[in-house]
Amino acid sequence: MAQQKTTFGGVDILRFLAAVLVMFYHYGYWVWAFPAGVSARATGGIPQHPYLEMLGSGWVGVQVFFVISGFVIAFSAENSTPLRFFEARVKRLVPAVWICAPITAAVLLLVDLSWPTDAVIRLIRTALFVPYSPWVDSVYWTLGIEIAFYAVVWTLLQLRRFHLMEVVAIVIGMVSTLFWCLYYPLDWSDLAETRWLALLLVHHGCFFAVGVMIWLMRFKAVTRPRLALCALFLAGCVLQIASSVDVHTVKVEEQMPYAPPIIFFLVAVALMAWSLRLDLSWSGWRRIGLMTYPLYLIHNVVGAAILGALMGAGMPYLLSVAFVGATMIAASWLIAIEAEPRIRLLLDHTIFRYRLEAA
Secondary structure, eight states: OOOOOOOHHHHHHHHHHHHHHHHHHHHIIHHHHHHTTTHHHHHHHOOOGGGGGGGGGGGHHHHHHHHHHHHHHHHHHOOOOHHHHHHHHHHHHHHHHHHHHHHHHHHHHHHTTTHHHHHHHHOOOOOOOOSSOOOGGGGGGHHHHHHHHHHHHHHHHHHHHHHHHHHHHHHHHHHHHHHHHHHHHTTTGGGOOOOOHHHHHTHHHHEEEHHHHHHHEEETOOOOOHHHHHHHHHHHHHHHHHHHHOOOOOHEEEHOOOOHHHHHHHHHHHHHHHHSSOOOOOOHHHHHHHHHHHHHHHHHHHHHHHHHHHHHHOOOOOHHHHHHHHHHHHHHIIIIIIIIHHHHHHHHHHTHHHHHOOO
């Protein structure tokens, strides 16, 4: 099937909902369940609220992001050039980071979670996309993984071998799925958060591979091998999610359930695939999708600090969570619609000036 569709409203909706889920996971659960975390410390301390434990699986929204990236990047790269692909990725990643990271660094200073030298170092490392911590906020851990996948796609474009995208995705997915299949039998729990394995896509390659398979079946052909591979990679995704549950269990010192995050993830992938058959071309969905990235970057430390301030002023916890959530969504809208385009314009007149001169 020819790629005629250029917008994916269902994907944008799902991406936004995944970001909102991650946000309320942090505000409604992580800030009191894991007092050592940066978001908990930014609040100044919040009493436990066990009745909100249902939000404890919201972190799986990040895994949904990776599947969406596999789909969207494969779609956008097929008819692109190495230079255009690189430019598009820079313009997508850089503006939000350059806007959100300084705000987060300033909040770290305001709530005494950092000192000037440390904040500057963290800010520089974050702005330069250094793949290893420290960053201004722990949420930036996903960017290095995303960039690693982009690098694979860019290499294929550079070699003029994008037609091998399916083969490469299968290799990435197989390696990742094999790792997780061996993870429990060989007791590789010490490797669950090994950063270099994450950057090599060993940890999350199965998620990107699922996204690529969905792209192939939506725009090329649905075949039995692709269906089987997609199911296999989904099994790898489920095992990775199970390992993440174990990691969270250790951190919060309380057994967390396996079923909710796994079910949410599988339902989200199914909804994503189903939505591709719908006509959701309204431009507003795209704007909502663009809000996802800045919302993800700015909500954790900044929102947690506001949450702590509101509760310190006497506002009830649930009302504070709702207010901060709405505030962060509004802030992400302003960043996506007003601030990011200005940074992209700056990039056009500096790094990508050759495009203007050529025109």
